[in-house]
Amino acid sequence: MEFNATFLVTIISFIVFVFLMNKILYEPMLRIVAQRRAFVDENLQAADDNHKKTAEISAQKEEKLKGARSDAKNKYSEAVDEFKSKKESIVKQAQAEAEGEFNQAYAGLINLSNETKEGLKGRMTDLANDIVEKVIGYRSEVQGFNTDEVNKILYQ
Numbered sequence: 001m002e003f004n005a006t007f008l009v010t011i012i013s014f015i016v017f018v019f020l021m022n023k024i025l026y027e028p029m030l031r032i033v034a035q036r037r038a039f040v041d042e043n044l045q046a047a048d049d050n051h052k053k054t055a056e057i058s059a060q061k062e063e064k065l066k067g068a069r070s071d072a073k074n075k076y077s078e079a080v081d082e083f084k085s086k087k088e089s090i091v092k093q094a095q096a097e098a099e100g101e102f103n104q105a106y107a108g109l110i111n112l113s114n115e116t117k118e119g120l121k122g123r124m125t126d127l128a129n130d131i132v133e134k135v136i137g138y139r140s141e142v143q144g145f146n147t148d149e150v151n152k153i154l155y156q
Contacts, residue, residue, distance in 0.1 A: 133139045 129139065129141060
């Protein structure tokens with residue numbers, strides 16, 4: 001193979017062509033590819049950061065929801081306990097009032113019964129005399145009336 005000026009010009013032209021292509025085409029393309037790679041990497045990093053933030057916010061939300069549920073359950077059970085104690089006190093008060101009214105009515109009935117029995121005891125002699133008068137035909141006063149027997153019959 002022969003080395004002449006054409007070969008030398010061809011090599012110089014090729015080197016100039018490669019140099020120009022590098023400056024005009026390859027460097028801008030490599031710069032654009034690097035910029036795009038950096039853009040994609042930034043967006044991936046931002047997406048990862050956003051995903052982490054979303055996971056944190058979701059965890060915080062779940063924690064707050066658990067706390068709110070727990071608070072609601074506590075408040076509900078406190079309200080139920082409060083209403084139960086109020087109900088119990090109202091029922092006890094009503095029972096005490098009813099028992100007082102019952103005792104008062106019972107005492108009134110006992111008094112009325114005793115008054116009636118005492119009235120009957122006083123009339124027993126009159127009633128016995130009336131019966132004797134009807135049976136024998138004339139009025140005779142009953143003597144020796146046993147009040148212990150009358151009390152025994154009336155207060156049993």
